[in-house]
Amino acid sequence: MLKRVLIANRGEIAVRIIRACRELDIETVAVYSTADAQSLPVQLATRAVCIGPPRAADSYLNQTAVLTAAVESGCDGVHPGYGFLSENADFADLCARCGLKFIGPSGDVIRRMGNKAAARALMQSAGVPVVPGSDGPVPDAETAAQVAEKIGYPVLLKASAGGGGRGMRRVYDPENLIPAFEEARAEAVACFGDGEMYLEKLILNPRHIEFQILADSQGNVVHLGERDCSIQRRNQKLMEESPSRALTDELRTRMGRDAVQAARACGYEGAGTVEFVLDSAGNYYFIEMNTRIQVEHPITEMVTGLDLVREQLRIAAGLELPVQQEQVNLTGHAIEVRVNAEDPAHDFRPAPGVTRFLHLPGGCGVRVDTALYNGCELSPWYDSLAAKVIVHAPTRLQAIRRMRRALEELVVEGYPTGADLAHMILYHPDYLKGEYDTGFLEQNLESLLRLSRVEEASE
Ligand code: ADP
Numbered sequence: 001m002l003k004r005v006l007i008a009n010r011g012e013i014a015v016r017i018i019r020a021c022r023e024l025d026i027e028t029v030a031v032y033s034t035a036d037a038q039s040l041p042v043q044l045a046t047r048a049v050c051i052g053p054p055r056a057a058d059s060y061l062n063q064t065a066v067l068t069a070a071v072e073s074g075c076d077g078v079h080p081g082y083g084f085l086s087e088n089a090d091f092a093d094l095c096a097r098c099g100l101k102f103i104g105p106s107g108d109v110i111r112r113m114g115n116k117a118a119a120r121a122l123m124q125s126a127g128v129p130v131v132p133g134s135d136g137p138v139p140d141a142e143t144a145a146q147v148a149e150k151i152g153y154p155v156l157l158k159a160s161a162g163g164g165g166r167g168m169r170r171v172y173d174p175e176n177l178i179p180a181f182e183e184a185r186a187e188a189v190a191c192f193g194d195g196e197m198y199l200e201k202l203i204l205n206p207r208h209i210e211f212q213i214l215a216d217s218q219g220n221v222v223h224l225g226e227r228d229c230s231i232q233r234r235n236q237k238l239m240e241e242s243p244s245r246a247l248t249d250e251l252r253t254r255m256g257r258d259a260v261q262a263a264r265a266c267g268y269e270g271a272g273t274v275e276f277v278l279d280s281a282g283n284y285y286f287i288e289m290n291t292r293i294q295v296e297h298p299i300t301e302m303v304t305g306l307d308l309v310r311e312q313l314r315i316a317a318g319l320e321l322p323v324q325q326e327q328v329n330l331t332g333h334a335i336e337v338r339v340n341a342e343d344p345a346h347d348f349r350p351a352p353g354v355t356r357f358l359h360l361p362g363g364c365g366v367r368v369d370t371a372l373y374n375g376c377e378l379s380p381w382y383d384s385l386a387a388k389v390i391v392h393a394p395t396r397l398q399a400i401r402r403m404r405r406a407l408e409e410l411v412v413e414g415y416p417t418g419a420d421l422a423h424m425i426l427y428h429p430d431y432l433k434g435e436y437d438t439g440f441l442e443q444n445l446e447s448l449l450r451l452s453r454v455e456e457a458s459e
Contacts, residue, residue, distance in 0.1 A: 004028070008066050015044060030048040033056075049072075051065040117134075130286045147199055153202075206278055209278045214270075333394070335403050337389045337390075354376075354377050354378075355373070355413070
């Protein structure tokens with residue numbers, strides 16, 4: 001087993017990783033920017049090293065600073081969490097060159113799956129269904145227009161290096177294609193420093209279904225069932241559940257098998273997620289693979305009873321998976337709500353600040369992953385995720401009821417959050433029936449917000 005792991009991240013995921021390490025008797029080194037000097041991971045880790053000023057480019061993304069801290073503090077492994085350097089192939093290579101185990105797949109695998117256009121091609125050759133679209137990247141807007149004519153409108157323009165819904169544009173009419181292409185490419189250059197674009201047919205009203213996989217260094221690969229992440233705003237996930245109401249056992253088996261096939265095709269090692277869109281006729285298509293732990297991993301932990309970060313650490317140490325596919329039991333139903341410090345009434349604008357008062361829910365089947373504590377500042381420098389509330393119950397309806405009461409117990413004072421909106425979604429008839437797709441929030445946001453104003457006014 002690894003002896004000392006550097007956590008190249010911050011916030012709730014850093015806390016999550018420290019917890020898994022402690023249970024395995026692994027020492028932890030937290031790195032932090034000056035904005036995070038008082039943060040929970042800094043206080044919980046065995047040691048903490050300041051690596052720079054608040055700007056992520058000067059601290060959490062500063063590879064030299066992170067690696068220097070790891071080597072100087074005698075670490076033998078680096079856990080990148082999600083975001084930041086987690087899907088940076090060069091960083092994974094550099095870790096290996098410094099004699100540090102990068103907790104995730106090799107740089108080569110990250111490179112293979114990190115370029116989404118290339119990953120599509122690889123999946124196609126492995127027999128995994130992909131959305132009809134361009135053969136690889138398209139060099140310019142004119143070529144994109146030709147491909148769009150061929151596959152038929154509407155289409156979705158995507159950045160090969162994309163993530164977090166950025167560098168993506170839906171196009172419904174030929175006349176909008178060229179301006180949308182230039183806009184998306186400019187956004188991709190600004191966000192990722194890479195303007196390579198490709199395009200896919202836009203699947204109308206799909207569900208976002210992703211499969212968690214685990215792969216060890218001995219070639220064993222299992223999937224741990226799916227997560228339905230269709231409650232999204234601007235292509236970003238807000239609430240997730242497992243299992244999905246949209247999947248039959250037969251469909252789960254087929255999609256799971258393809259997810260395992262996807263992992264095998266790229267020589268995967270570690271925990272990863274294979275993402276699909278599922279159309280209303282039950283056809284599914286690979287969209288991308290995330291080569292890291294995901295924000296929404298806890299719902300899979302709840303239904304499988306496995307600790308995914310622990311498994312990441314065990315795989316990194318060269319150990320075999322604890323289960324074979326037949327031994328994976330999915331039990332009950334789990335839901336996660338992401339509590340972001342943002343204002344849904346004002347276009348979800350980020351609204352960080354000082355946490356003046358905090359009360360976290362608890363009780364049977366409730367878990368909260370957060371780095372918040374009373375009085376701590378939620379920094380404006382980083383993403384606005386304040387807490388994740390996760391529930392587990394024997395049935396879906398019990399899980400919904402449990403989540404409602406958990407959100408009713410939650411108190412976060414100091415800034416607005418999306419918790420009330422999530423609470424209202426849990427009463428929506430379509431959500432209750434499990435009949436929703438990625439367009440749900442966009443279609444219902446106005447009426448949900450109107451309801452919340454009525455509620456507020458009557459208080
Ligand atoms: P990112 O890496 O930026 O998150 P993804 O490729 O994972 O981008 O897509 C993000 C979201 O966009 C998906 O969850 C889904 O809602 C939507 N999406 C992606 N591809 C398609 C498609 N071909 N048709 C319809 N919706 C799509």
